[in-house]
Amino acid sequence: MCGILGIVGERQLIERPQMEALRDLLQHRGPDGAGLWHSPRMTEILAHRRLSIIDLSDRAAQPMVSQSGSCVVTYNGEIYNYVELKNELQADGVSFRTSSDTEVLLAAYEAWGTDCVTRLNGMFAFAIWDEAKQMLFAARDRLGEKPFFFHRGRDYIVFASEMKAILASGLVCTEPDYHGVYRYLVLRDVDSDHSTLFKGVQSLRPAHTLTYSKNGGQLEISRYWAIDPEHHTSYRTDREYEEHFLELLQDAVRIRLRADVSVGSSLSGGLDSSTIACLVSRQTRRGDQATFSARFRAPRYDEGAYIADVVGVTQAKGYSVYPNPAKLPDEVEALTWHQEEPFFSASVYAQWNVMRLAKDHGVTVLLDGQGGDETMAGYTTYYGPYLLDLLRQGKILGFLRDSAGFTRRQGLHGAALSLVPLIRGRVERFLRRRFRSAGIPAEFLRLWACESSGHSGSRVDSLHRMLHHTLTISVLPALLRYADRNSMAFSREVRLPFLDHRLVEFLFSIPSDQLIRGQTTKHILRRAAVDILPASVRDRKTKLGFAPPQSEWMRSELRGWIESILMSHEFEARPWVEARCIRRMWLDYLAGRTAYSSQIWRWVSLEVWARMFLDRQGWSSKLGVPV
Numbered sequence: 001m002c003g004i005l006g007i008v009g010e011r012q013l014i015e016r017p018q019m020e021a022l023r024d025l026l027q028h029r030g031p032d033g034a035g036l037w038h039s040p041r042m043t044e045i046l047a048h049r050r051l052s053i054i055d056l057s058d059r060a061a062q063p064m065v066s067q068s069g070s071c072v073v074t075y076n077g078e079i080y081n082y083v084e085l086k087n088e089l090q091a092d093g094v095s096f097r098t099s100s101d102t103e104v105l106l107a108a109y110e111a112w113g114t115d116c117v118t119r120l121n122g123m124f125a126f127a128i129w130d131e132a133k134q135m136l137f138a139a140r141d142r143l144g145e146k147p148f149f150f151h152r153g154r155d156y157i158v159f160a161s162e163m164k165a166i167l168a169s170g171l172v173c174t175e176p177d178y179h180g181v182y183r184y185l186v187l188r189d190v191d192s193d194h195s196t197l198f199k200g201v202q203s204l205r206p207a208h209t210l211t212y213s214k215n216g217g218q219l220e221i222s223r224y225w226a227i228d229p230e231h232h233t234s235y236r237t238d239r240e241y242e243e244h245f246l247e248l249l250q251d252a253v254r255i256r257l258r259a260d261v262s263v264g265s266s267l268s269g270g271l272d273s274s275t276i277a278c279l280v281s282r283q284t285r286r287g288d289q290a291t292f293s294a295r296f297r298a299p300r301y302d303e304g305a306y307i308a309d310v311v312g313v314t315q316a317k318g319y320s321v322y323p324n325p326a327k328l329p330d331e332v333e334a335l336t337w338h339q340e341e342p343f344f345s346a347s348v349y350a351q352w353n354v355m356r357l358a359k360d361h362g363v364t365v366l367l368d369g370q371g372g373d374e375t376m377a378g379y380t381t382y383y384g385p386y387l388l389d390l391l392r393q394g395k396i397l398g399f400l401r402d403s404a405g406f407t408r409r410q411g412l413h414g415a416a417l418s419l420v421p422l423i424r425g426r427v428e429r430f431l432r433r434r435f436r437s438a439g440i441p442a443e444f445l446r447l448w449a450c451e452s453s454g455h456s457g458s459r460v461d462s463l464h465r466m467l468h469h470t471l472t473i474s475v476l477p478a479l480l481r482y483a484d485r486n487s488m489a490f491s492r493e494v495r496l497p498f499l500d501h502r503l504v505e506f507l508f509s510i511p512s513d514q515l516i517r518g519q520t521t522k523h524i525l526r527r528a529a530v531d532i533l534p535a536s537v538r539d540r541k542t543k544l545g546f547a548p549p550q551s552e553w554m555r556s557e558l559r560g561w562i563e564s565i566l567m568s569h570e571f572e573a574r575p576w577v578e579a580r581c582i583r584r585m586w587l588d589y590l591a592g593r594t595a596y597s598s599q600i601w602r603w604v605s606l607e608v609w610a611r612m613f614l615d616r617q618g619w620s621s622k623l624g625v626p627v
Contacts, residue, residue: 007019
């Protein structure tokens, strides 16, 4: 895991010392080394901060120049199947100087051109300057685990792993994108497409490549991978589905254990992270694994019993941290500095603490269960689409039985919430504007209101359509941003086996009843893990989703801090704030008349972001906020 940065243009735009300072804004992403390559006239510059994971020697440092001398790469991530690709390339006569996946990536580009990305199994964001073609080629992994931001000027392009390095370059003004502010506040949408909250800074979408031709300044962006809605996998028995699933998941874990540094696991106590921890224990020496967990003092939110059961089965060294909400106000600026955009809940702070815990215990790489919910229908909101599909298929008895069972378990309120994603068109827009636009001035809404720019594509049924939406637009992109920035803040690397593209393609090709059956979510995982997970975890029906007691925190330890923000002159002066309305919402929330915790949190997080990135003059001269 590393930090990358580069500029390609018709003329020299930045001096070497300034470029080195920009590179070192990303030092947290790569504390183990710093490199810089430039062309003779400094019209092409690539920079790199290194976190050493595979081949720790200086030979594997970046930017790396190919043996032919015609290509140079700066790369962030891991190519998990680099061993297999290296064997294939060696069979074709390619020689290697290092044992790094970086050199394999560079050789793959020289051998297969831009099509090399279709052969990569990994998480990555990279840029290759091709001297012979006078072209910059960049790519981002299929699901967007690793970030890639860029700004295109009149005759140049600048890119980086994090936006702060682009903003600090002076090549783009630090101004808010007001459409983005609206989408964050009203649509709960920040990471769904190419736009960001900074005007002029774009994100390369997952599963896309970028080519920038220096001659003429032509920029082309194209998709190289997508889930095929017409591909179906059909087996005769449940057992065949389970065996194929487990085979893919075990291999995804196996190749993600490749590292020359210590590897552990994040463990929430939920079904997904517990499965990964148990599979890791089967592929490593007994007792070698370390797990890292967040615990909470409030019993309703604490998963300590499940964590203990998994630690007992795996014989792992289990480490836990209790996030202290009283410390959040002191750390929120550092957290926001690394996140670069506001975030939707305090769960980000819990993950922040877990990554710090892993650093304190010297474990560099963590396998994690993220992505399981969005590929196997783990949220209760998936139940509405599932029931709708039963109706459309004419399975009336199944609909009545499952809806009654679901309502008994979730209650009327929970069952009703599961139907919200099915609302479409004018009703949806009315409800959204009515309940989420409160506190935003009418003039701001008139000027900047917009629809979500993301779209989920066509799916064959309601459940898979919603899965695709949460995987690519509404949920997972934000979670991946949180994970990347939190782990990189502490120079840790997170690997996600459930997002192996082979497994994702399989899960999207199987029948819905392999995902939800009766009142059971993640049916295929529970059945495949019968001999892997402790029964307490495998059969649990509750799901906390790594949620801290945010509402309790806001009414107690965080109350003074929140009020200091909501009552401040800076907050009141924002063009997107109707302060009197928001303060009234806060008082109603404190009195227990409303459940506005999510809305209030969004306002507070946005205000902290605005102070960090919009208000502070000279912030770009920093070398970052200390962790």
